[in-house]
Amino acid sequence: MTAKKIIHDPLFLSQPAAKATKNDLQVAQDLLDTLMVHRESKDGLPAAAGLAANMIGEKKAIITLFAGFLPMVMLNPRIVKKSGAYLTQEGCLSLEGERPVQRYKEIEVSYQDLGMQAHQQTFTDFTAEIIQHEVDHCLGKLI
Numbered sequence: 001m002t003a004k005k006i007i008h009d010p011l012f013l014s015q016p017a018a019k020a021t022k023n024d025l026q027v028a029q030d031l032l033d034t035l036m037v038h039r040e041s042k043d044g045l046p047a048a049a050g051l052a053a054n055m056i057g058e059k060k061a062i063i064t065l066f067a068g069f070l071p072m073v074m075l076n077p078r079i080v081k082k083s084g085a086y087l088t089q090e091g092c093l094s095l096e097g098e099r100p101v102q103r104y105k106e107i108e109v110s111y112q113d114l115g116m117q118a119h120q121q122t123f124t125d126f127t128a129e130i131i132q133h134e135v136d137h138c139l140g141k142l143i
Contacts, residue, residue, distance in 0.1 A: 003038075006034070008095070013054055019061055048093050050065030051065075054138070061075065067123070073113065074109070075113070076112050077135050081108035087101070108123075
């Protein structure tokens with residue numbers, strides 16, 4: 001398992017990610033490994049529910065998250081539908097503190113898996129919130 005260092009540089013994190021290709025599968029694996037290492041609180045850092053590739057220094061549109069207890073990787077995730085807007089406060093492993101943000105209770109996401117197969121899936125509640133946060137990272141939005 002190869003966990004990478006979490007990036008805290010707002011300038012780097014505010015740059016949009018490039019589309020991921022099959023040549024980026026090692027980045028996806030490194031991201032997944034890093035998520036697994038950070039699944040529990042340690043070193044004063046909160047546990048990670050999800051990560052985006054820019055958080056480990058890679059400007060690629062790749063996210064990983066826990067969908068319930070199962071880790072999941074999405075390449076080139078794109079939110080194609082959203083409903084049920086609400087306001088919440090979110091923190092981030094890369095940035096200190098919490099910030100207010102609008103999220104949606106239900107989202108539909110188009111993405112590719114590690115085999116580069118296309119999927120479109122609906123997510124709700126906390127899983128949907130995690131995906132929205134990580135997709136924001138891919139777009140260069142700081143939360």
